Amino acid sequence: MSAIEIRDLRKAFGTLEVLRGIDLSVETGEVVCVIGPSGSGKSTLLRCVNLLEEPSGGSVHVDGVEVTDPDCDIDAVRRRIGMVFQQFNLFGHLRVRENLTIAQRRVLRRSRAEAERIAAENLHRVGLAEKADAYPAQLSGGQQQRVAIARALAMDPRLMLFDEPTSALDPELVGEVLAVMRSLAAEGMTMLVVTHEMSFAREVASRVVFMDDGTVVESGPPEEVFGSPREARTREFLHRVLEPTRVSEAEIGVHTPFPSRRS
Amino acid sequence: MADPETLATGADGRPAPLPAPPRRRLGRRQRQRLWRLAGYLVFTLVLLSVVAAADWDRLADSFLRLDIAGEMFPGAITVALRNTIVYTLLAFAFGLVLGLVLALMRLSSVGPYRWFATGYIELFRGLPALLVLFMVGYGVPLAFPDREIPGGVYGAVTVGLGATAAAYMAETIRAGIQAVPRGQLEAARTLGMSHARAMVSIVLPQAFRIVIPPLTNEIILLTKDTSLAYVLGVTATTIELTKFAGDALNTRVNPTPLVVAGLLYLAITLPLSQLVRWLERRAAKER
Numbered sequence: 001m002s003a004i005e006i007r008d009l010r011k012a013f014g015t016l017e018v019l020r021g022i023d024l025s026v027e028t029g030e031v032v033c034v035i036g037p038s039g040s041g042k043s044t045l046l047r048c049v050n051l052l053e054e055p056s057g058g059s060v061h062v063d064g065v066e067v068t069d070p071d072c073d074i075d076a077v078r079r080r081i082g083m084v085f086q087q088f089n090l091f092g093h094l095r096v097r098e099n100l101t102i103a104q105r106r107v108l109r110r111s112r113a114e115a116e117r118i119a120a121e122n123l124h125r126v127g128l129a130e131k132a133d134a135y136p137a138q139l140s141g142g143q144q145q146r147v148a149i150a151r152a153l154a155m156d157p158r159l160m161l162f163d164e165p166t167s168a169l170d171p172e173l174v175g176e177v178l179a180v181m182r183s184l185a186a187e188g189m190t191m192l193v194v195t196h197e198m199s200f201a202r203e204v205a206s207r208v209v210f211m212d213d214g215t216v217v218e219s220g221p222p223e224e225v226f227g228s229p230r231e232a233r234t235r236e237f238l239h240r241v242l243e244p245t246r247v248s249e250a251e252i253g254v255h256t257p258f259p260s261r262r263s
Numbered sequence: 264m265a266d267p268e269t270l271a272t273g274a275d276g277r278p279a280p281l282p283a284p285p286r287r288r289l290g291r292r293q294r295q296r297l298w299r300l301a302g303y304l305v306f307t308l309v310l311l312s313v314v315a316a317a318d319w320d321r322l323a324d325s326f327l328r329l330d331i332a333g334e335m336f337p338g339a340i341t342v343a344l345r346n347t348i349v350y351t352l353l354a355f356a357f358g359l360v361l362g363l364v365l366a367l368m369r370l371s372s373v374g375p376y377r378w379f380a381t382g383y384i385e386l387f388r389g390l391p392a393l394l395v396l397f398m399v400g401y402g403v404p405l406a407f408p409d410r411e412i413p414g415g416v417y418g419a420v421t422v423g424l425g426a427t428a429a430a431y432m433a434e435t436i437r438a439g440i441q442a443v444p445r446g447q448l449e450a451a452r453t454l455g456m457s458h459a460r461a462m463v464s465i466v467l468p469q470a471f472r473i474v475i476p477p478l479t480n481e482i483i484l485l486t487k488d489t490s491l492a493y494v495l496g497v498t499a500t501t502i503e504l505t506k507f508a509g510d511a512l513n514t515r516v517n518p519t520p521l522v523v524a525g526l527l528y529l530a531i532t533l534p535l536s537q538l539v540r541w542l543e544r545r546a547a548k549e550r
């Protein structure tokens with residue numbers, strides 16, 4: 001049984017078709033990285049897995065439970081799916097410790113002592129044990145994102161979704177978050193990661209999925225997708241992402257306004 | 264010698280942006296200073312002439328009769344001020360609860376809830392508080408003689424002023440809820456919280472932080488609106504500040520009681536508006 005099984009998933013916002021028939025499965029213990037241009041539907045795909053967006057068609061199974069079934073207890077399914085957002089979304093009015101305990105206590109009905117013990121364990125896991133009493137606003141972006149990961153882990157999720165977890169971070173803070181994710185992957189956590197960090201995908205992913213325009217264009221082991229992409233669209237995307245300074249004016253249709261100055 | 268134009272610098276040593284037009288003698292800064300000085304001068308003259316024209320003995324005799332002021336105590340505080348505060352708090356509590364319910368209804372995905380809330384808010388924002396008080400105090404009892412609002416005048420003021428305050432507070436609270444980033448609700452739902460649980464534990468606490476300053480303002484408005492309670496025919500025990508001062512004005516034929524009442528209102532409202540300012544400054548810092 002796959003951890004995530006997505007079949008012919010479709011999603012439209014009004015007349016805008018964002019996902020046009022996605023088939024994708026993630027096996028238990030796999031780390032699948034989704035890459036693709038902005039607006040290609042990566043976030044929407046992730047948000048359909050835990051029903052933050054209501055799919056317009058197709059089916060999604062998580063651990064064998066069909067989340068797209070209208071009678072599914074979505075709150076119960078979400079407890080098993082950790083999610084990490086680009087904007088961290090820590091609860092600003094609560095201290096770090098309470099960020100980690102509130103759902104444990106209110107949703108899982110754990111005792112205060114147990115919730116705090118698990119919170120401490122997970123803060124330790126992301127290297128922030130000493131920040132339990134801080135408010136989110138007192139932390140750096142990288143620390144906030146690590147707290148967000150710890151908050152998700154405190155619920156003992158079966159799998160984790162990451163939506164560009166490092167895109168809102170200053171470059172020097174990206175590494176600490178990726179390190180936490182890498183160690184999670186090494187522990188065998190099932191992960192579906194939308195990312196622009198190609199080196200992370202290359203190193204950690206068991207599989208890379210390239211999306212464009214609401215479809216999966218290409219997927220395979222990272223060596224294949226990065227090393228010898230089959231599709232022209234994949235090649236072009238990788239060229240732009242991996243060698244941004246080599247993108248020529250002609251390629252993107254820029255016409256130099258003052259050609260005389262060049263001569 | 265250097266080109267004179269490159270020497271034309273402003274008072275702060277940076278180069279003047281434009282060379283001054285030839286005919287004007289004064290710089291922009293000097294003219295500004297001159298105008299400001301003229302303003303101060305006129306203001307001071309007006310103030311002085313008012314002070315000089317006033318008949319100070321007469322004024323003190325009318326507005327500052329300490330004997331009359333003294334007679335108002337302790338009743339002004341133990342009864343009138345106390346009732347003003349009680350009316351304010353009751354109306355505020357009623358308005359806050361109803362306003363919260365209305366705000367949630369306005370944001371509901373259920374159409375009829377939204378329509379009801381919108382209708383209520385538009386209605387009560389459009390009606391004078393005095394009319395609503397009349398309606399609650401006399402209109403409704405006339406229509407339903409066999410029922411009455413519990414609490415007598417207290418109940419009527421609570422409902423009458425609270426109903427209007429609820430309309431304003433509903434809009435304030437709604438804006439506060441909408442100011443909480445959507446990601447907060449999503450993160451809470453992702454952790455398995457129900458919509459209601461996420462609202463109570465995550466969204467509302469943050470929304471209330473945002474709306475504390477405007478809600479405090481609403482208390483100030485309500486404090487002043489309690490002066491309308493007199494239309495309900497208050498008695499010696501339910502009397503509030505304005506009516507208390509008005510009665511004293513009638514018996515002593517002297518306006519000093521009004522000054523006393525005014526000072527007592529300010530004793531409530533000035534600290535509150537200082538509090539609002541402090542809360543707003545603190546909120547601005549947290550951003």
Ligand SMILES: Nc1ncnc2c1ncn2[C@@H]1O[C@H](COP(=O)(O)OP(=O)(O)OP(=O)(O)O)[C@@H](O)[C@H]1O
Pocket residue numbers: 013016018036037038039040041042043044045
């Ligand atoms: N709630 C919404 N309502 C309307 N359109 C939406 C909504 N959410 C997303 N879209 C549109 O769907 C398309 C795909 O959005 P999505 O966020 O999934 O892209 P993405 O691949 O995650 O891009 P990025 O890399 O910029 O995050 C975009 O054109 C976006 O404007």
Ligand SMILES: [Mg+2]
Pocket residue numbers: 042043044163164
């Ligand atoms: Mg996205």
